Amino acid sequence: MATQHSRSAARLMMAPAVILLLGWMLLPLTMTLVLSFKKYLPLRGGDLGWVGFDNYVRFVSSSAFWPAVTTTLIVVGGVLIITVALGVLLALLLDQPMWGQGIVRILVIAPFFVMPTVSGLVWKNMFMDPVNGFFAHLSKAFGAEPIQWLSQASLPSLIMIISWQWLPFATLILLTAIQSLDSEQVEAAEMDGAGAISRFRFIVLPHLARAMTVVVLIQTIFLLSVFAEIFVTTAGAFGTKTLTYLIFQRVLESQNVGLGSAGGVYAIILANLVALFLMRVVGKNLDA
Amino acid sequence: MGQIHLDKVSKCFGDVEVIPPLDLEIEDGEFVVFVGPSGCGKSTLLRLIAGLEDVSGGQVLIDGHDATTISPAKRGLAMVFQSYALYPHMSVRKNIAFPLRMAGLDKTEQDKRVVQAADVLNLTDYLDRRPGQLSGGQRQRVAIGRAIVREPAAFLFDEPLSNLDAALRVGMRLEISELHKRLATTMIYVTHDQVEAMTMADKIVVLNAGVVEQVGSPLELYHQPCNTFVAGFIGSPKMNLVQGEEAASYNATTIGIRPEHVMISKDNGLWKGTVGVSEHLGSDTFFHVKCDAFSAPLTVRASGAVELDYGASVFLSPDTSKLHRFDQTGQRLS
Amino acid sequence: MARTVTTHRKILTTLLAWAVGLLIFFPIFWIIVLSFKSEGDAIKTPIQVLLSAWSFDNYATVQERSDYFKHFSNSVLISLGSTFLGILIAVPAAWSMAFVPSKRTRGILMWMLSTKMLPAVGVLYPIYIGFIRLGLLDTRLGLVLILMLINLPIIVWMLYTYFKEIPVEILEAARMDGARLREELLYVLTPMAIPGIASTILLNVILAWNEAFWTLNLTAAKAAPLTAFIASYSSPEGLFYAKLSAASVMAIAPILIMGWFSQKQLVRGLTFGAVK
Numbered sequence: 002m003a004t005q006h007s008r009s010a011a012r013l014m015m016a017p018a019v020i021l022l023l024g025w026m027l028l029p030l031t032m033t034l035v036l037s038f039k040k041y042l043p044l045r046g047g048d049l050g051w052v053g054f055d056n057y058v059r060f061v062s063s064s065a066f067w068p069a070v071t072t073t074l075i076v077v078g079g080v081l082i083i084t085v086a087l088g089v090l091l092a093l094l095l096d097q098p099m100w101g102q103g104i105v106r107i108l109v110i111a112p113f114f115v116m117p118t119v120s121g122l123v124w125k126n127m128f129m130d131p132v133n134g135f136f137a138h139l140s141k142a143f144g145a146e147p148i149q150w151l152s153q154a155s156l157p158s159l160i161m162i163i164s165w166q167w168l169p170f171a172t173l174i175l176l177t178a179i180q181s182l183d184s185e186q187v188e189a190a191e192m193d194g195a196g197a198i199s200r201f202r203f204i205v206l207p208h209l210a211r212a213m214t215v216v217v218l219i220q221t222i223f224l225l226s227v228f229a230e231i232f233v234t235t236a237g238a239f240g241t242k243t244l245t246y247l248i249f250q251r252v253l254e255s256q257n258v259g260l261g262s263a264g265g266v267y268a269i270i271l272a273n274l275v276a277l278f279l280m281r282v283v284g285k286n287l288d289a
Numbered sequence: 290m291g292q293i294h295l296d297k298v299s300k301c302f303g304d305v306e307v308i309p310p311l312d313l314e315i316e317d318g319e320f321v322v323f324v325g326p327s328g329c330g331k332s333t334l335l336r337l338i339a340g341l342e343d344v345s346g347g348q349v350l351i352d353g354h355d356a357t358t359i360s361p362a363k364r365g366l367a368m369v370f371q372s373y374a375l376y377p378h379m380s381v382r383k384n385i386a387f388p389l390r391m392a393g394l395d396k397t398e399q400d401k402r403v404v405q406a407a408d409v410l411n412l413t414d415y416l417d418r419r420p421g422q423l424s425g426g427q428r429q430r431v432a433i434g435r436a437i438v439r440e441p442a443a444f445l446f447d448e449p450l451s452n453l454d455a456a457l458r459v460g461m462r463l464e465i466s467e468l469h470k471r472l473a474t475t476m477i478y479v480t481h482d483q484v485e486a487m488t489m490a491d492k493i494v495v496l497n498a499g500v501v502e503q504v505g506s507p508l509e510l511y512h513q514p515c516n517t518f519v520a521g522f523i524g525s526p527k528m529n530l531v532q533g534e535e536a537a538s539y540n541a542t543t544i545g546i547r548p549e550h551v552m553i554s555k556d557n558g559l560w561k562g563t564v565g566v567s568e569h570l571g572s573d574t575f576f577h578v579k580c581d582a583f584s585a586p587l588t589v590r591a592s593g594a595v596e597l598d599y600g601a602s603v604f605l606s607p608d609t610s611k612l613h614r615f616d617q618t619g620q621r622l623s
Numbered sequence: 624m625a626r627t628v629t630t631h632r633k634i635l636t637t638l639l640a641w642a643v644g645l646l647i648f649f650p651i652f653w654i655i656v657l658s659f660k661s662e663g664d665a666i667k668t669p670i671q672v673l674l675s676a677w678s679f680d681n682y683a684t685v686q687e688r689s690d691y692f693k694h695f696s697n698s699v700l701i702s703l704g705s706t707f708l709g710i711l712i713a714v715p716a717a718w719s720m721a722f723v724p725s726k727r728t729r730g731i732l733m734w735m736l737s738t739k740m741l742p743a744v745g746v747l748y749p750i751y752i753g754f755i756r757l758g759l760l761d762t763r764l765g766l767v768l769i770l771m772l773i774n775l776p777i778i779v780w781m782l783y784t785y786f787k788e789i790p791v792e793i794l795e796a797a798r799m800d801g802a803r804l805r806e807e808l809l810y811v812l813t814p815m816a817i818p819g820i821a822s823t824i825l826l827n828v829i830l831a832w833n834e835a836f837w838t839l840n841l842t843a844a845k846a847a848p849l850t851a852f853i854a855s856y857s858s859p860e861g862l863f864y865a866k867l868s869a870a871s872v873m874a875i876a877p878i879l880i881m882g883w884f885s886q887k888q889l890v891r892g893l894t895f896g897a898v899k
Contacts (some may be wrong), residue, residue: 005343006360010804011723014715018779019731020714021714025772026738029746031751036748091643099637108644109882111651114882116833118853119871123654125857127864133666135653142668168647170893177890215894226742229835229850232858248744253840259746265745276740341795362801374796378814387810391801435800445799 017047030269037262044256056263065247072156073243077224079160081168081217087164088171088216089209093201095172096179113169117229124162125151125234157238162230171216178212180206213280218279225272244268265275290352290580291443291475292317293338297347300333300499307333308499310347315443315477315492320469323479323488324486325496325522331479334496335397335445338477352441362391367436368445371452373428375420375435382416383392389409392439406434409468426457443475462488483523487511494524495519517619520545526575528613535560541614541622548575548590550611553597558604562587564597578605636804658868659684665864671745681869687758689852691870698848698874700763701838702831705770705822706778706824712771713778714820718812720779721786732783743836761843769841770831778827781892786812818825822888825881832878849874 037056040049060066095106112120128135129150137147150158180204190204226245235241237250248268252261295313298452299306308330312520315321323331336342340348340361348357356364367388375384382403389399407413420428429449436444446465450458466489469476480486486493487507495502495510495518503510503519520528528545536544552558553576562580572593577586589605597603614622643651657665664675685691720728750769751760759765789812797811805823813820835850841849853874856867882889 007723007804011719011725015719015731017712018716018735019776021772022738022775024736026741029749030741032749032752033746094636094640094643097636097640098633099640100633101637101641105644106641106886108648110882110886110889111648111879113889114829114833114879115651115875116850116853116878117835118839118850119875122648122853122856123650123871126867127653127657128650133864135669138668165647165650168743174890174894175888177887219894222740226744226836228744229839229854232839233854236857243740245744248842249747252744252748253751262748265742265747269745270743272740272742272745273737274735276690279740280736339795339799341798360803361795361798362803366799368796370792370796372790373793374790374792376793376811376815387797387802388800391806419672435796437727439800 010185025053028107033262033265033269036258037266039259041259041262042257052259056259057266060251060260060263060267065242069244069247071245073225073245074245075156076160076163076227077221079156080163080224081220083160083164084167084220085213085216087168087173089213091168091172092175092179093205095176110169110173112165113167113173115166117166118233120162120166121230121233124158124165129158151235152239155235155241159230159234159241162234163224164225166230167220170220174212174216175209178209181207214282215279218275218282221275222272222279225268225275244271290317291441292352293443293475293477294350294353295338295347296350298334298337298344298349299346300337300342301329301345306345308337308498308621311499311501313494313501313504315475318473320466320476320489320491321494322486322490322492323477323494324483325481325502327481329496329575330499331481331496331604332447334370335447335477335479335497339366339368339462344356348542361618364437365442366445367439367441367443368447369429369432369436371448373420373432373449373452375428375431377420380417380419381412381423381431381434384420384431385412385438388435394474402438403434406438409437425453426461429453429461430464433465437472441474443477446476446478448480449478450480453480454617465489481567484525487523493523495522497522513620513621514545514613517543517545517615520613520615526588526590530615531583531585531587533583536614539612539614542617543615543619545613545615546607546611548588550583550608551587551589552606552608553578553589553591553595553607554604555597555601556604560587560605560607562603562605564599564601566599567597569593576603578603580605630710651879654868654871655867657865660865662863662865665868670694681865682873685866685870688866689855689870691852691873694847694849694852695873697763697846698832698850701766701770701846701848702828704763704767705774705831706827708767709775709778709827710782710820710824713775713782717782719785720806721783721789722791732780735762735776739773744775747840748836751840762843762848763846765841766838766846766848766872769837770834773834773837774827774830777830777892778823781823781826781888782816782819784891785816785823788819789815822885823892825885826888826892829878829882829885872875 005026038051038053040052040055041047042049091109095102095109098274099105117171126134131137131147131149134147134150136150148154187200187204190200195203227243228245228249231237231241231246237246242250244264245268248261248264251257295311297310297312298308299310300308311334323334323544325331331340333342337344340356340359344357348355350356351364351366376387379387385403385406386399389402403416406412407416410433412427412430412434415423415427423431432449436580449465450461453461462485478485478489490507492504493507493510494504497518503515510519510523514523517530521530524547526548528547529551530543530545532543538541547588560580560582565579566585567577568575570593574591574593574595576589576591576597578589579586587605616622658681659677659679660672661673661678661680664672669676720732754760754765759768793815794807794811797807802810833850835854838848838850839854842848853870856863856870
């Protein structure tokens with residue numbers, strides 16, 4: 002589709018982006034890989050030599066590993082289920098004719114633009130604080146004992162905070178997808194005698210399948226690396242230590258870089274598995 | 290001047306050869322139409338001449354100079370695209386002036402030429418509108434305007450009328466022909482519509498799968514198609530092409546007879562058949578007649594006064610002096 | 624589609640939708656309310672909070688006590704800087720891929736996307752050490768660079784999907800009209816791409832503004848943007864609800880406003896064009 006001249010110009014113009022990203026990916030990645038095979042304690046002697054797969058074994062066999070995996074799965078899974086299920090319902094609701102649709106839409110998507118540290122702190126203090134929080138006042142008004150949200154129900158609280166942030170994302174994407182549904186298709190189904198529930202089950206839901214996959218995959222990638230929300234609320238206490246947070250603690254808090262790097266490699270492998278599925282979905286779209 | 294010569298020009302996309310080496314001579318001032326079914330390579334050929342694609346082999350000569358490696362901007366050609374390709378963010382005036390601005394003409398000269406072109410194309414009232422506010426026909430005229438202000442050596446048209454409705458298409462066809470007569474500049478026009486080719490061209494180039502099947506004036510092609518492809522492609526409705534015993538009796542593999550060269554009669558004739566669907570155009574009526582002698586129905590043109598019911602028995606007789614004979618490779622036998 | 628819906632039903636959906644919308648928005652509404660209250664009033668019961676006196680004092684206090692505007696300007700500089708640097712690098716790349724595609728284009732695009740999926744924590748230490756060695760730790764330049772790199776794939780992708788929608792024929796027309804590459808980019812492509820470039824900028828400023836891994840880990844007092852500044856409230860001393868609210872409102876307000884403008888682009892940008 003082009004001439005030789007424009008092709009060589011194109012290669013030149015692509016170079017900066019490609020080189021930067023290549024460097025950004027390869028340099029730190031190689032370093033992490035190298036460090037993961039070393040005993041490396043910056044504050045206690047520095048580089049203490051090669052240890053083979055020791056770090057990988059120790060990371061997996063440490064008492065903190067499996068709880069972190071479980072926590073990660075519960076957080077990611079919980080948020081995904083809540084946001085996708087509520088997202089579909091909300092998208093269906095917002096697609097109906099109503100007064101003030103634009104304003105409602107703005108209200109619903111607002112949480113997505115709140116920075117993670119703000120939403121973490123606001124929920125922790127103004128809502129979940131067992132003495133002065135909004136929920137505590139609410140419980141007291143009904144004569145109930147306030148719940149110690151972040152210590153006694155730490156995981157549900159965390160899931161709730163993160164879901165609040167991501168529900169707008171799911172809703173917005175699913176709403177866009179619903180609005181792209183060909184109305185003639187729905188009308189044809191209606192002529193064929195399908196009721197509201199059958200129409201949802203056989204026409205709307207299959208149409209949303211692709212958007213739901215995209216939501217699940219993209220959220221998974223972001224949720225696997227959730228950090229700030231935990232950092233400002235529990236700092237990893239009360240069983241809220243996810244894999245990402247565990248690695249962060251190993252690297253920066255306990256300065257066991259070799260061990261942390263091995264954990265990092267695990268995280269990279271995990272993220273790449275998810276990414277592989279996402280790329281399939283996105284890649285299909287590329288041809289269209 | 291606008292003489293274009295293609296010398297063994299070929300084009301490959303990867304391993305696929307879309308245009309095998311091809312020679313073509315286009316004289317100054319000629320209206321040449323490239324016609325063929327979609328995917329025959331006619332647009333690619335036009336883009337090779339324009340310089341929007343590199344040739345894989347051979348040379349493109351414009352006015353005797355080798356232009357093969359010259360950029361499209363410097364070939365001195367103007368092109369009208371199928372989608373018109375107007376600049377949506379510029380007014381009609383700026384659209385038409387754009388090539389002049391690129392050529393570095395001063396502002397007053399630009400204005401003068403734009404006004405002239407707008408006058409010729411009836412666009413004077415629309416000069417300050419954006420393309421989005423124009424109808425299809427007006428956009429088409431703006432695209433032509435943008436081409437003529439450059440005073441190019443040749444105009445290239447890539448299916449310019451295919452996005453217009455039928456009525457507008459006939460009007461624009463006349464306008465473009467008129468423009469050609471007035472400017473007397475070389476025009477190369479690509480279309481898949483043989484009616485456009487027949488009505489506008491001085492010279493038609495029939496392409497099929499990247500190969501030139503025949504080059505000639507509209508009437509040459511009509512009266513003396515050099516093979517079955519051209520015979521079937523040129524003319525509407527299509528020429529009847531039949532094979533088998535009847536063809537053999539004329540010493541040919543295939544014989545062709547145009548609908549207007551078959552007589553239809555209720556009483557007697559060479560081939561017996563029954564009337565199928567008839568299409569009434571008012572002045573003429575086309576009958577699709579199923580003959581015992583052939584597997585496919587024959588199309589016959591009769592005067593609009595002839596009336597025959599579906600299923601009626603009729604006889605057909607060809608005007609044997611107008612019969613076209615083709616050999617087993619599809620080439621014309623004379 | 625054009626069918627009359629019974630008024631009765633429309634009233635019901637309206638009420639339900641507004642209720643849900645207000646519920647979701649409530650936390651933001653609540654911090655706006657608290658930001659105008661005194662610290663003493665802010666911890667009272669919700670009814671008492673609403674009935675207590677309103678004032679702007681917290682906004683003044685936040686600025687005085689913690690140099691709020693320093694952090695605010697850090698946020699502005701880092702998000703705008705990283706976005707514009709990214710655009711500068713991405714426009715030519717996206718142009719090439721959209722208009723001069725080759726067999727490798729698809730692969731390169733997918734690869735760029737895959738770098739976005741690299742978990743930050745996996746490369747935390749190398750970047751941290753690298754920043755110390757290069758003297759970039761706790762500098763705004765360092766954050767501009769890192770945020771530019773993590774958002775570059777999204778910028779390239781968004782621009783690519785926007786450029787793809789510009790018909791190639793228009794660029795070819797410009798070429799036929801005598802425009803050289805520079806003029807083609809300047810007079811034809813850029814004006815047509817401005818809406819796409821604008822929404823790319825908008826979305827990426829939002830993403831950079833809210834980024835809270837690198838900004839937390841690579842800054843201390845000097846270059847800390849609002850994300851890190853707000854995080855410093857996680858170990859509070861004394862009463863701080865009203866001040867935290869005021870600081871939070873100021874931190875999210877500009878982005879909330881920008882975000883509302885970019886709803887449509889948000890979907891496209893964050894799904895890499897997979898949902899439009």
